Amino acid sequence: MTEKLLVLNDIRKNFGAIEALKGISFSIGKGEVVALLGDNGAGKSTLVKIISGGLQPTSGQMLFEGEEFEAKTPAEAKAAGIETVYQDLSLCTNVDVVANFFMGREITRKIAGIPFLDERAMEEITTKALTSAGTRIPSMRTKVEHLSGGQRQAIELNRFAHWGGKLLLLDEPFAALGVEQTRRGLDMIRHVASQGIGVVIITHIMQQAFQVADRIVVIRHGVVAGDVDRTKTSPDAVIEMITGQTLTGAGPVGKQ
């Protein structure tokens, strides 16, 4: 990848006596999709939380767009363009698609100094953004509670891209979705990445990682156990990295 979006340098995290991360180093390029794999308890969620401001690292350094970066809160990370999309945590299902797309960023027109919602302008922009991404939603005025999991995810991802997001973090985003919806979700991730957005996706399912990722990063016991180009590895090789029998030639190994 040409330009580095985020560089992680020897990130460590201790929870009391537990060393959850023991020095993680890798990087994510613009428009690159990185699949983060690893066994339960390997430290994937911890790492993603550190990037998105939910946790602070015990030591280590992050460079975001070439500058030193450490978010103290998720809001700070979000302001910088980094966001984790969690299922069910980022949409208000009791209002319609447009209201969700513009949540907290409503377009208003002032009448006598009072801001009024400009529904027509918001609907137009929402329709344009979602249809250009190939999302099929019957009406922008449908309440989100009536939409499928896949449609909800499409709203979240496109909203992120539309509002200038730069690095998208997904922690097991397809856990609740069916086969067809997962396929559409993966397409959507590629679509988001094609706009120059970096994506880190945590998944348990090897097949998904190989379908969507440019690079595969494996974490084991808090260290990078493999960092390989998707085209230069195989599911079997990755499984061996996850379980601990690193093959020769599988890629650089994180320093211990």
Add this chain to the structure above:
Amino acid sequence: MTPRTRKSLESVLDNLVWFMLIVVLALFSALIPNYFQIGIFTNIIEASSVLGVMSIGLALVIIAGHMDLSVESVAALAAMAVGILFCSAGIGMGIKLSPQWLMIPASLLVACGIGALIGLFNGFLVVKLKMSAFIITLASFIWVRGIVLAVSGGRSAQDLDPAIRWFAIERVAGIPLSAWIAIACFVVFSVLMAKTPFGRHLVMIGGNETAAYRAGIRVTRNLIIAFVLAGAIAGLAGWLLAIRTSGATANLGVGLLFNAFAAVVIGGVSLKGGVGALPGVYAGVLLLSSINTAINLMGLPANYTQVIHGFLVLAAVLLDTFKQRLRQRLA
């Protein structure tokens, strides 16, 4: 189910209260002698002004996903304050201002100011300190009524100054100005909730507070404003109450809370938050007021009224649960 049938079913659910209002009015008109006359309808609107205004504040807080049980006592305290300051008999101090009209904004300011302060107190404890809205506002319900009893010594204030009373007497289109104030409040707050970012944010907070927070909406600030508004509006309801009774007694407005609660829930506001709109609440208020008028006309003893009101609250909550189930099935 096709999207269209679902949509129409849903709009029936959303506007159920209007159908109920029409059915009840038609039934009463057919069954109760003397019910169907214009005078009765203006009467219903007039009698619903205090309840209506109070229901607006309660609805705001419930839509935002919280609860305010203190509105009735707040209205009583506001009414008592206005009564003590501007009544000339009983415990009234009979304060006069000149020019006379100054007493209108002065009394309004006192009533709404008291309400807003108590609302701020509730909001701070509930939102900032994350205490249970139910318990905090239940406590306020009790201590605020206690203050009413304490400052009045159980006695009453009578003969409110005519300059303020004017609102209950002056009529436009057969409806007293005090009722027009309630209607105006419904219009203003309906627009606020449906057409402004503040209202939209309250609905979204009521639907999913975490999502609203993560989207950068200032949840704490918005919720505290909602509590302050509910208090101030309850103060306005108290002001209307003082005008209607031309004074204030220590037990003024007792029982209004449950009427307001029933009106809000029957009006389509869900107790789980995030669902409902103010026009429906007004229909709920009119529905209750119609039933009250019917009870009066039939000459039922007052004791039965209480039983009926109790069952109405019960029916309202049952209806809410039923609608939630049905919505889930539609979703």
